[in-house]
Amino acid sequence: MLLSSLNPLAVARGDDLPDAVRIGDDVLSRSDIVGGAGALARRIAGAKRVAVLATPSAATVIAVVGCLFAGVTVVPVPPDSGPAEIAHILSDSGAQAWLGQAPEGTELPVVPVRVNARDWHGHPEPRPSSIAFVLYTSGTTGPPKGVLLSRQAIAAGLDALAQAWQWTSNDTLVHGLPLFHVHGLILGLLGPLRVGSRLVHTVSPTPEAYARAGGSMYFGVPTVWSRVARDEESARALAGARLLVSGSAPLPVPVFERLVALTGLTPIERYGMSETMITLSTRADGERRPGWVGLPVTGVTTRLVDEDGAPVPHDGESIGGLQVRGPMLFDGYLNRPDATAECWTEDGWFKTGDVAAIDEGGFHRIVGRESTDLIKSGGYRIGAGEVETSLLGHPTVREVAVVGLPDADLGQRLVAYVVGEGVDPDALIAHVAGELSAHKRPREVRVVDSLPRNAMGKVQKKLLG
Known part of the structure; x- marks a missing residue:
């Protein structure tokens, strides 16, 4: 190994590897x-x-x-x-x-x-x-x-x-x-x-470059995996790999399912952030469920709380603020003791700012950010991620972002920004109302050419509206 396990990031010579x-x-x-x-x-x-x-x-x-x-x-x-x-x-x-x-x-x-x-x-x-x-x-x-x-x-x-x-x-x-x-x-x-494995960095994460690389593990954000899934020849070339790992944003269920169909591999999904690194993941030898990010990794514990700090039941449906503890968490924000203090509870839990659900077996599903993805409409608490997953299941939808916009009657109304072909807004609204609940349907569907994203492929919802 180049990075020894004896000291956190100490280098050990070990056997040379010509193409490390x-x-x-x-x-x-x-x-x-x-x-x-x-x-x-x-x-x-x-x-x-x-x-x-x-x-x-x-x-x-x-x-x-x-x-x-x-x-x-x-x-x-x-x-x-x-x-x-x-x-x-x-x-x-x-x-x-x-x-x-x-x-x-x-x-x-x-x-x-x-x-x-x-x-x-x-x-x-x-x-x-x-x-x-x-x-x-x-x-x-x-x-x-x-x-x-x-x-x-x-x-x-x-x-x-x-x-x-x-x-x-x-x-x-x-x-x-x-x-x-x-x-x-x-x-x-x-x-x-640290592990001692080889790394092939393709400079640009194109489907063709991934297909040529001949790896056993592949990392990608959902935008990368969406492109791979649309390139059947490149996707099939990954069938010899061991793991396809997706992160930095939720992997749309249709993309998950198409990757399974084309590669024979069920993607690994995981969850983390800069402040925590990776705290939740599905396992190489465990269940991998589309739309869920799995179990806490070694050393991590989690909990869900409501707006009053009370525990939220682990029933797979009830949503709450996700808080975590573990040895891989950050030491705070540089020069920002105020921001550092705000993100920790008095009893030592880090407030991720994300909304999640946990089922009886401890599997986690991330609904989205409390600031942008927890929508309060007509007295209901609605997770934007659940509505987005439903919309992505419709054949005319390629990408979607659901936001809550101010509404004099409802407090917030659900608006879906959709990228796709042949989109019928009324049909999409009816689709969600039929799959979920009527109060979770978008009140408006806006068809757009693209969604604003940052360098890691995350949709910038604050730019919508």
Whole structure:
């Protein structure tokens, strides 16, 4: 293994693997990574925080691992960030330099990342509690907040997933996700390094690139899997894999079912966020149910509460605010003690801000965000996700987002934004009323060409309405 299980993110030489990481046309062996990261670590030793423009490149791999060697906190910056967002991230994080590529006009010093440099000297193991990353959230309710992730939290999260997914050094992980979020960076890069498996990063997550990669595990967001499911030839090429893992947003049930039909594989769905990493997942050796994200991973406990903090029954239907505890949770928001305090209960539970249902067997179904997906209409509490799932079952609907818009009579009325072909709004309203309950039907269906999404494929509902 490259990342030892003895210390949270300590590097062990182990046997070399000639193609440990492949990113586009670049191939790095384990010794390339250890030697290159070691050389960088010597040059940045003593720094506190550095920024990395997280392009899908060999330089990003060396930069991240070099910082882990040196105990320097990484601040990943999305390569498509605008000047205002970059300025906020740099100012808020206190990054002292850029590692490798830097945007034009930067005032920070730039430390080159030499992929071919080598240094084999050892480095003192940083404290497990030290902060490895400051990951900035999407900032839907204001400027992005810096999420503090420690080495020990990352180790706990990755080890729990290795157990749940039976992830071993024999696997080859394939994905083309961005390297500045938990999904692509922590799970998708550090996961293979810690487990000792190969990584093939396709740079762009196209169906054709996934089909060519020949992996045993594939990561994707629902947008990726929707495209794969529409490309029958590429989808069938994944039939030799072991696991298809979907996350960062709910996987539409029709896409789930088409992937099963084309690949013979039942997708793994999991749930997490920047602040918690992955806390819920279906298992490699367990039940996988469309629309459900499974059970708590090792070390995690969950609970559902209503608006008054009272427990919500685990009957698979009643919904409540999801709260979690576990060793992979973050250490708070950088420079935001107010925001940090707001998201924790007095008895030590993290308030995810998501609405969920739990069945008698402990299986979890995420309904959506409390702020945008819990709709109060005519005295009823309605989960937008349940209505969206129903609409996605209609053959004319390809994508959908349900929101609650102000209504003088109902308080909020359900409005569905639909992408599809031959959409009949009245037929869709009747479809939902027939499948669910009359009070859960959309009062209005608006046909649109596309839905606003962020880099991870999540629909930005605050932009609708």
